[in-house]
Amino acid sequence: xxxxxxxxxxxxxxxxxxxxxxxxxxxxxxxxxxxxxxxxxxxxxxxxxxxxxxxxxxxxxxxxxxxxxxxxxxxxxxxxxxxxxxxxxxxxxxxxxxxxxxxxxxxxxxxxxxxxxxxxxxxxxxxxxxxxxxxxxxxxxxxxxxxxxxxxxxxxxxxxxxxxxxxxxxxxxxxxxxxxxxxxxxxxxxxxxxxxxxxxxxxxxxxxxxxxxxxxxxxxxxxxxxxxxxxxxxxxxxxxxxxxxxxxxxxxxxxxxxxxxxxxxxxxxxxxxxxxxxxxxxxxxxxxxxxxxxxxxxxxxxxxxxxxxxxxxxxxxxxxxxxxxxxxxxxxxxxxxxxxxxxxxxxxx
Numbered sequence: 001x002x003x004x005x006x007x008x009x010x011x012x013x014x015x016x017x018x019x020x021x022x023x024x025x026x027x028x029x030x031x032x033x034x035x036x037x038x039x040x041x042x043x044x045x046x047x048x049x050x051x052x053x054x055x056x057x058x059x060x061x062x063x064x065x066x067x068x069x070x071x072x073x074x075x076x077x078x079x080x081x082x083x084x085x086x087x088x089x090x091x092x093x094x095x096x097x098x099x100x101x102x103x104x105x106x107x108x109x110x111x112x113x114x115x116x117x118x119x120x121x122x123x124x125x126x127x128x129x130x131x132x133x134x135x136x137x138x139x140x141x142x143x144x145x146x147x148x149x150x151x152x153x154x155x156x157x158x159x160x161x162x163x164x165x166x167x168x169x170x171x172x173x174x175x176x177x178x179x180x181x182x183x184x185x186x187x188x189x190x191x192x193x194x195x196x197x198x199x200x201x202x203x204x205x206x207x208x209x210x211x212x213x214x215x216x217x218x219x220x221x222x223x224x225x226x227x228x229x230x231x232x233x234x235x236x237x238x239x240x241x242x243x244x245x246x247x248x249x250x251x252x253x254x255x256x257x258x259x260x261x262x263x264x265x266x267x268x269x270x271x272x273x274x275x276x277x278x279x280x281x282x283x284x285x286x287x288x289x290x291x292x293x294x295x296x297x298x299x300x301x302x303x304x305x306x307x308x309x310x311x312x313x314x315x316x317x318x319x320x321x322x323x324x325x326x327x328x329x330x331x332x333x334x335x336x337x338x339x340x341x342x343x344x345x346x347x348x349x
Contacts, residue, residue, distance in 0.1 A: 002056060002085055006031055007094040015085060022048065022057070022080035022093070034097040039081035041067055045097045046080040053091035058084030125183060126193035126227045126273070127250055128167065129257035130158065130200065131176035133220040139175075142215060150211060151175060154219065157203045165196040165314055170244050178254075180245055183232065190227040190276045192314050194303055197223045197267050224257025226270040255291045256300060262289060265302045274301040280310045 004013045004025055015025040023046055026033035035046040041063035050057060057078060060068060064082035067073075077096075085091075132154070139147045155169075155177070162169050162179045166186040171178045179196070182189030200223065208218040228249025256268050263286050274283060282305045288297035 002088050003090045004085075005052075005090060005092045007051075007092070009095070020084055022078070022083045022085065022091075025085065026080060031095075033080060033095060035081055037081075041079055041082050044071060044079065047073070047077055047096050048080050048083075048093040049096055050076045050078055051092045051094060053089055056085065056087045056089050056091050058086050123182065123230060123232050124189075124227065125230055125232070125245055125249075126167075126181040126189040126225060127230070127245060127253035128162075128179040128181065128193045128197060129176065129224045129254050130179070130197075131222050131257055133222060133261075134217075135175040138215070138217055146215065150215075150219075153207060154204070157207065158200055161196050161199045161203055164199070165192040167192060167196055170242070176257075178245075178250070183243070188314065190225075190273050191280060191312075193225050193227070194267075194269060194273070194277055194281060195306065195314055197225060198303065198306065201266055221266070222257055222260035223267045224253050224255070224260065225268070225273055226253035226256055227273045227276060228252065228270075251293060252291065255293065259289050259291070259300060263287075263300070263302070267303050268300045269303055271299050271301070280307055280312075281305070282307055 001014060004015065004022070005011070006013065006026070006029075009031060011029065011031065013025055013029040013031070016028060019025050019028060021039075023033060023035055023039050025031075033046060035043075037043040037045070039046065041061070044067060054076060060078070061082045064079045067079065068077070138150075155172070158177065159169055165181065166184065166189075167179045167181040168183055169177050169179045179193070181193040181196070186192060201221070204219050204221055212218050226249055228247070230245040230247040230249050232243065232245055252270065256270055260266060260268055265286070268286070269277075269283070281303050283301040283303045286300045286302055288299050290296075291298050
């Protein structure tokens with residue numbers, strides 16, 4: 001016998017034998033399951049997140065697949081009106097449309113008014129935090145124009161370095177930023193992050209003499225890197241959303257960067273990151289340190305260079321989906337062709 005447990009309703013339902021889809025089961029059990037288009041896969045308001053028992057859900061219908069491709073659904077996000085029930089066991093799901101605001105948001109995504117990418121997924125990524133040392137005192141000593149000039153020179157070089165290794169600067173925070181490696185399914189994201197950090201330190205050294213001439217100050221930065229499990233998703237007001245990473249791993253990477261001040265270093269990585277790239281870098285273990293917001297002490301490693309014996313070159317970009325996964329172009333064209341086909345079918349109905 002198949003059972004369905006609904007969240008946030010906290011209701012367990014045993015569908016009748018004649019029930020074919022998740023939406024049918026909801027309506028039979030008087031679950032207030034939104035389905036604006038009447039269950040015809042013309043909207044996404046009936047979509048649910050399957051947290052358990054995905055194997056008891058049938059494959060996506062062509063209509064559901066078209067909408068899922070357009071809105072970048074993860075496999076666990078299904079249209080209840082199209083999801084056939086199969087086998088025995090239990091399905092646990094969460095209804096994702098609970099009120100008018102949710103419905104309006106879904107329609108904005110479906111019509112392309114706002115992005116629907118990264119609606120929420122868990123992923124391992126390498127997180128890099130970088131911060132300029134002593135920039136507050138510098139900004140107080142020079143004209144506002146000079147503050148912006150120096151920041152833009154620095155951020156311009158930083159963006160070039162991060163991009164060269166397949167990363168993305170995700171957030172700017174005053175004179176610091178957070179970059180992510182691994183969003184685009186690049187290979188060896190932890191190594192890419194460390195190589196980018198070393199190159200960024202080198203770029204800062206190149207930039208410092210001109211700043212010393214202009215302002216009698218050199219530029220120094222601190223960098224912290226951690227490779228860990230995060231939640232990736234679009235965050236912000238519907239019309240101003242940005243893709244970002246959230247979770248303890250992000251906070252930990254930020255604290256690692258701050259630990260450079262305590263240890264007198266420039267580039268620190270977590271122990272997890274070190275174990276991934278230890279055969280590729282020259283690194284020095286640091287005394288255990290306390291991390292703000294976390295209990296206990298943590299071992300960090302200062303990276304000073306790439307091991308000369310390791311010669312892999314990751315600056316040859318392989319982060320673009322069309323370069324790293326050449327078959328993806330074919331798949332995209334196939335999906336587009338199928339989409340056009342089914343649109344014609346619907347128009348004739």
